[in-house]
Amino acid sequence: MPNDTTAILRLTDFSGRLLLAFYGLATTLVAILNLPGLHWPVTGIAALVMLWVSLVLLGLPGLQPFSLPPTIALVVLTTLISLISPWSIRDLANPGYATWHMGTVTFILLVLALRGRPGFAWLGFGLFTALTLFWTVSTDQALISGVENVLRQGANLLIGTLFARFLVRASETITAIQSKQLTGTAQHAARAAEVEERELQVERLERNARPALEQILANKTFTDRELLDFDLLEATLRDGIRAAGFSSERLAAETRAARERGLHVVLLDDRGEELVDGDRERVENALIAELHASAGGTITARLSPYGREDVATIVVDEDGVFRRIVVGLDEVEVTYLGQ
Numbered sequence: 001m002p003n004d005t006t007a008i009l010r011l012t013d014f015s016g017r018l019l020l021a022f023y024g025l026a027t028t029l030v031a032i033l034n035l036p037g038l039h040w041p042v043t044g045i046a047a048l049v050m051l052w053v054s055l056v057l058l059g060l061p062g063l064q065p066f067s068l069p070p071t072i073a074l075v076v077l078t079t080l081i082s083l084i085s086p087w088s089i090r091d092l093a094n095p096g097y098a099t100w101h102m103g104t105v106t107f108i109l110l111v112l113a114l115r116g117r118p119g120f121a122w123l124g125f126g127l128f129t130a131l132t133l134f135w136t137v138s139t140d141q142a143l144i145s146g147v148e149n150v151l152r153q154g155a156n157l158l159i160g161t162l163f164a165r166f167l168v169r170a171s172e173t174i175t176a177i178q179s180k181q182l183t184g185t186a187q188h189a190a191r192a193a194e195v196e197e198r199e200l201q202v203e204r205l206e207r208n209a210r211p212a213l214e215q216i217l218a219n220k221t222f223t224d225r226e227l228l229d230f231d232l233l234e235a236t237l238r239d240g241i242r243a244a245g246f247s248s249e250r251l252a253a254e255t256r257a258a259r260e261r262g263l264h265v266v267l268l269d270d271r272g273e274e275l276v277d278g279d280r281e282r283v284e285n286a287l288i289a290e291l292h293a294s295a296g297g298t299i300t301a302r303l304s305p306y307g308r309e310d311v312a313t314i315v316v317d318e319d320g321v322f323r324r325i326v327v328g329l330d331e332v333e334v335t336y337l338g339q
Contacts, residue, residue, distance in 0.1 A: 016059070017059040020055045020058055020059050020111070021055070023055070023107060024051060024052055024055045027048075027051060027100060027103075027104055028048055028051075028052075030097050030100050031044050031047070031048050031100055032044075032048075033097070034096065034097050034098045034100065037089065037090050037091065037095070037096065037098045038088040038089065038090065038098065039087075039088045039089075039090055040088045041088075043084045043085060043087070043088040044085070044088065046084060047081045047084065047085050047101050047104070050077045050080060050081050051081070051104055051108075053077060054074055054077045054078070054108045055108075057070040057073060057074055057077075058074070058108065058111045058112070058115070065115070065116035065117055066112065066115040066116055066117050071112065071117050071120050072120075074108060074109075074112050074120075074124070075112075075120055075123060075124040075127070077108070078105045078108050078109060078124045078127075078128060079124065079127045079128070079131070081101050081104065081105055082101065082105055082127065082128045082131040082132065083131055085101035086099070086101070086131075086132065086135040086139075087135065087139075092139055092141055099149070102128075102132070102149055102153055103153065105124070105125075105128050105153070106125070106128075106153040106156050106157055108124075109121040109122075109124045109125050109128075109157055110156065110157050110160040110161075112124070113157065113160060113161045113164060114160065114164050118161050118164070121157065121161070122157070122161075125153075125154065125157055128150075128153070129150045129154070132146055132149055132150055133146045133147070133150065136149075228260070231259075232256050232259055232260065235255075235256075235259060235265070236252060236255070236256060239252070239255065239267045242267070242268060242269065243267035243268055243269040243301075243303070244269055245269040245271050245274070245275055245303045246267045246269060246283075246287075246301065246303070248280075248284065250284065250288075251284050251287065251288070254287075254288045254291050254292075255267070255291065257291075258291040258294070258299070261295075261296075262296055263291065263294055263295075263296060263297065263298075263299060264297070264298040264299070265291070265298075265299050265301075266298065266299070266300040266301070267301050267302075268300070268301070268302040268303070269302075269303045270302060270303055270304060270305050271303040271304065271305060271306050272305070272306055273306040275303070275311070279311045279327075279329070282311070282327050282332060283301075283303070283311055283312045283327050286312070286314060286325055286327050286332050287299075287301050287312075287314055290314055290316055290325060294316055294318055295318070296318065296319070297316065297317045297318040297319060298316075298317045299314065299315070299316050299317075300314070300315045300317075301313070301314045301315075302314075309328060309329060310326045310327065310328050311327045311328060311329065312326075312327040313325065313326055313327070314327070322336075322337035323335065323336045323337060324337060
């Protein structure tokens with residue numbers, strides 16, 4: 001789960017940018033309707049232009065923290081809006097919506113705070129406060145009216161900043177809970193897999209070894225074929241201990257058949273991790289192909305340690321003629337080494 005307000009509130013998604021656009025359109029309508037209430041309407045138009053530039057910057061992609069250049073640009077733009085807008089208001093006693101710039105500056109700074117720059121947002125608000133109080137005193141208005149304007153807007157920014165912090169902490173808490181649950185689930189799955197693997201090994205041992213043990217306990221004379229079967233069983237059980245990564249019914253049958261033909265097969269597992277299905281299939285196919293192709297000699301197959309580029313290596317020795325097969329993540333490479 002994302003741990004920053006930009007991602008949580010989806011400020012840079014289509015829905016977030018649509019919200020910024022709606023705010024810009026609504027504010028533009030209010031500002032245009034109040035142009036007659038300004039001494040110099042051009043200041044209202046200039047403030048609108050800076051508003052739209054700010055909204056475009058706020059919609060730029062990227063997660064927290066918001067990059068520094070647009071952050072500084074937004075602080076400058078809100079300061080310029082605060083600087084040029086109030087001096088043009090005609091009716092200071094009843095300005096109505098002519099003070100729309102105050103809410104606009106607060107909104108821009110609030111979104112800036114939500115995008116991970118609360119310090120710069122409050123810096124911008126500090127400049128807004130200084131300019132607003134200076135304008136209030138310079139135009140012979142009661143200082144308390146300027147203070148009220150600042151406090152009203154400051155409350156909105158404060159609530160938004162605290163809300164952003166609450167969202168981040170709530171998200172971090174949820175993420176921690178999810179991580180704990182996933183860890184518990186993974187541990188449970190690992191334990192279940194271990195139990196299942198032990199059961200499979202016990203079942204395989206029961207199926208393969210019990211008949212041989214019963215024959216031995218019967219105290220009978222063994223034929224050459226039965227002795228060969230004992231040797232093959234011993235090799236199969238040895239594979240299960242030192243080459244668990246090669247354990248599959250298909251490979252066990254092919255390995256046993258090759259040993260019956262007189263081929264000496266050595267399986268080793270240095271991996272320590274389960275093979276994923278694609279890697280397992282490539283390794284088994286390569287090994288079985290060599291088992292079929294070799295008329296005699298020795299085949300040594302080894303699973304490489306986890307994290308290596310080569311998944312497995314197979315070395316074939318046929319009467320002193322060697323070849324090496326490397327099973328990689330994407331391909332199988334065969335090298336003929338000669339005598």
